[in-house]
Amino acid sequence: MTSLNFRAHARPAWRRLLFTREAAVIAILAAVLLYANLAVSNFDSPLTMYYLFLDVTPLLLIALPLTMVIVTGEIDLSVASVVGLSSVLVGVLYAHAGMPMWTAALTAIAVGAVCGSLNGFLVAYVGLPSLAVTIGTLALYRGVAIGLLGTEAVTDFPETWTDLAKTRIVEGGSLPLVLVPIAVLAAATAWLLHFSPFGRGVYEVGLGREAAHFTGVNVERTKFLLFVLTGAVSALAGVYFTLRYGSARGDNAYGLELQVIAAVLLGGVSIFGGRGALHGPIAGVLLIGAVSSAMRLEGQTVNAINIVIGVLLVASVVATPVLNRVAAERAARKPKRKE
Amino acid sequence: MRLNKKSIAVAATVVVSLGLTACGGADDGGDDGTAFTFLPKNLGNPYFDTSEVGAQSAAEELGVTVTQVGPDAASPEAQVPFINTAAQQGADALIISANDPSAICGALEEASDAGTAIVTFDSDTDPECRDLFVSQADAAGIAKVQVEMIAEQIGGAGQIAILSASANATNQNAWIELMQTELEANYPDIELVDTVYGDDDDQKSFDQTAALLQSYPELKGIVSPTTVGIAAAARYLSTSASKGEVALTGLGTPNQMREYVTDGTVTEFALWNPDDLGYLAVHAAAALANGDIEGDEGDTFTTERLGEYTVGPDGVVLLGEPFRFNADNIGDFDF
Numbered sequence: 001m002t003s004l005n006f007r008a009h010a011r012p013a014w015r016r017l018l019f020t021r022e023a024a025v026i027a028i029l030a031a032v033l034l035y036a037n038l039a040v041s042n043f044d045s046p047l048t049m050y051y052l053f054l055d056v057t058p059l060l061l062i063a064l065p066l067t068m069v070i071v072t073g074e075i076d077l078s079v080a081s082v083v084g085l086s087s088v089l090v091g092v093l094y095a096h097a098g099m100p101m102w103t104a105a106l107t108a109i110a111v112g113a114v115c116g117s118l119n120g121f122l123v124a125y126v127g128l129p130s131l132a133v134t135i136g137t138l139a140l141y142r143g144v145a146i147g148l149l150g151t152e153a154v155t156d157f158p159e160t161w162t163d164l165a166k167t168r169i170v171e172g173g174s175l176p177l178v179l180v181p182i183a184v185l186a187a188a189t190a191w192l193l194h195f196s197p198f199g200r201g202v203y204e205v206g207l208g209r210e211a212a213h214f215t216g217v218n219v220e221r222t223k224f225l226l227f228v229l230t231g232a233v234s235a236l237a238g239v240y241f242t243l244r245y246g247s248a249r250g251d252n253a254y255g256l257e258l259q260v261i262a263a264v265l266l267g268g269v270s271i272f273g274g275r276g277a278l279h280g281p282i283a284g285v286l287l288i289g290a291v292s293s294a295m296r297l298e299g300q301t302v303n304a305i306n307i308v309i310g311v312l313l314v315a316s317v318v319a320t321p322v323l324n325r326v327a328a329e330r331a332a333r334k335p336k337r338k339e
Numbered sequence: 340m341r342l343n344k345k346s347i348a349v350a351a352t353v354v355v356s357l358g359l360t361a362c363g364g365a366d367d368g369g370d371d372g373t374a375f376t377f378l379p380k381n382l383g384n385p386y387f388d389t390s391e392v393g394a395q396s397a398a399e400e401l402g403v404t405v406t407q408v409g410p411d412a413a414s415p416e417a418q419v420p421f422i423n424t425a426a427q428q429g430a431d432a433l434i435i436s437a438n439d440p441s442a443i444c445g446a447l448e449e450a451s452d453a454g455t456a457i458v459t460f461d462s463d464t465d466p467e468c469r470d471l472f473v474s475q476a477d478a479a480g481i482a483k484v485q486v487e488m489i490a491e492q493i494g495g496a497g498q499i500a501i502l503s504a505s506a507n508a509t510n511q512n513a514w515i516e517l518m519q520t521e522l523e524a525n526y527p528d529i530e531l532v533d534t535v536y537g538d539d540d541d542q543k544s545f546d547q548t549a550a551l552l553q554s555y556p557e558l559k560g561i562v563s564p565t566t567v568g569i570a571a572a573a574r575y576l577s578t579s580a581s582k583g584e585v586a587l588t589g590l591g592t593p594n595q596m597r598e599y600v601t602d603g604t605v606t607e608f609a610l611w612n613p614d615d616l617g618y619l620a621v622h623a624a625a626a627l628a629n630g631d632i633e634g635d636e637g638d639t640f641t642t643e644r645l646g647e648y649t650v651g652p653d654g655v656v657l658l659g660e661p662f663r664f665n666a667d668n669i670g671d672f673d674f
Contacts, residue, residue: 042428047453051423153415155441162445245416247442252416296424301382302411 021268022280029287036294043294049174054244056289057178058237062260063281064189065230070264072205072223073273074123074130079234080256081141082115086238088145091154091248101161109235115141116231120224146250154248165243190278206273262313263288373403375624376425378435380413385674390617397621400643405621415439419446426450432624436461444468456627460620466653470627470634473620473656475611482517484609484661485589489560492586492606496528497559500551502572504539504565514564537568544571552581563589573599593664593672600669612662613674619645623656
């Protein structure tokens with residue numbers, strides 16, 4: 001971790017490692033899974049994990065690049081609108097323009113990258129705040145999506161493609177094939193963020209723009225590329241969404257951006273930038289998926305599920321300063337170590 | 340952040356838990372009696388709340404458990420996780436009002452493979468995606484009841500007009516065509532003088548009603564085969580000199596029409612009864628789940644409250660004639 005917090009290093013290693021936000025969310029996830037297995041009837045059905053992974057796939061995909069965007073201290077609220085736009089494009093290009101699915105899907109992903117580059121250009125090179133820019137493009141991309149298709153839906157996709165979104169790795173198993181590309185993307189993102197010079201730059205940008213400049217990081221280019229990547233991956237999630245639900249509609253994935261951001265923050269990424277690790281948001285996404293799945297099996301409403309996820313998020317955000325203060329007070333009581 | 344031993348250990352625990360879940364094996368719950376899932380287009384919709392009341396009363400008669408679940412927005416992708424949940428639970432039947440005729444088919448198929456009987460009600464899917472569709476009304480019945488009501492209300496003779504939704508509304512146009520045929524065949528003294536379009540917009544429907552009364556001073560009645568139109572027309576009539584003079588009927592909902600029935604503007608209007616619809620859908624689902632019927636054309640099953648039903652072509656079960664709402668019964672409904 002690139003933290004400049006020397007006090008943290010003064011704590012014993014085991015405590016430092018145990019009390020990371022990432023470890024905490026993974027522990028909560030394990031607890032939820034264990035509890036649901038024991039107490040929620042049918043949670044141990046082989047279908048549960050299969051559907052859970054299918055449900056969280058769009059979240060998981062978008063969380064990967066969005067984590068890096070948030071680590072730089074920026075935000076992208078337009079991701080769900082890009083999902084919707086990409087979904088509509090796949091539908092319109094395939095069904096109305098007669099393109100083959102491959103071309104339609106790749107075009108949609110390219111348009112997603114263009115959407116991302118507009119965000120990135122305005123944020124990185126024009127210097128506008130990403131919150132304002134992406135609230136604007138949230139409305140813009142969603143508006144274009146709904147404008148293209150109206151209240152209509154395209155549902156007539158080739159079965160080989162819709163089946164692809166639901167194929168299992170092993171027939172009769174509980175792991176969908178879509179986990180394979182996700183694992184590859186997650187590994188690539190982890191390498192990029194945690195083991196490459198680019199990734200070190202991402203953290204430096206998040207910790208302080210001035211400092212980043214002095215260490216030779218191209219702040220503008222870093223941010224721009226991350227927004228482009230987020231746009232492209234969101235569009236990829238849109239292609240998946242379309243195939244999984246067999247339906248291209250302008251309102252697809254409406255409100256999904258809040259779930260993705262919730263998952264990323266739940267996973268310990270700081271909204272102020274500079275802090276976080278990729279396995280946290282991945283656990284955050286799985287936690288949201290597991291809670292939703294278990295609560296649906298218990299017959300809970302969407303509202304109740306949202307309340308629980310909201311409470312988890314608020315609790316996790318509140319927990320950080322509280323735990324830090326506790327740690328600081330403990331450290332103050334101990335004889336001071338050499339720093 | 341480097342991977343460290345502790346997070347690896349915790350991650351391993353998660354993987355093991357996931358593994359446990361994945362290999363958990365046979366279903367150990369849901370076998371305590373017959374369980375149905377009732378999945379409306381969305382929750383918090385008075386129409387579906389009413390149909391759930393009917394569903395629960397059928398459940399009570401049959402000794403089955405009916406659980407209502409649903410999304411908060413009426414979109415197909417929001418319905419899919421609930422269909423998946425029914426499959427996970429191995430529900431005996433899923434009773435669903437579909438938000439899209441084909442988009443949810445894949446999920447329904449998987450539930451069907453898991454042994455769940457699929458019954459659509461109110462809003463159908465493609466026929467191959469479900470076992471039965473419990474239909475609230477057919478076009479012929481809707482056209483016939485409206486002609487009958489207006490004929491009764493104007494004494495079988497005089498000028499009438501139709502206030503429809505938009506000029507290219509598929510349902511309304513089909514009904515209007517059937518109404519014209521019915522009028523020509525059986526009501527020679529009733530003259531349909533005009534059909535106007537309020538576009539299912541409250542203000543436009545209101546204005547069109549005013550224009551109709553201006554243009555046709557001899558007008559005896561208005562038929563509005565759309566819930567928006569009939570409510571707007573009633574609002575206009577209730578404060579005009581024509582109140583009680585010009586009859587108004589058509590398709591409406593009790594909550595929208597209550598005050599106009601109470602104040603005498605409207606005598607009687609029609610729709611189906613969502614309570615009966617939910618009731619019948621659960622009975623149909625039970626007949627399927629028990630193996631009493633296969634869902635083939637000609638299969639029959641019996642309900643306590645509504646009598647015997649026969650499955651029609653394409654696995655459609657028709658609720659029956661539309662339901663007429665008037666001063667005597669409107670107090671029993673809240674949707």
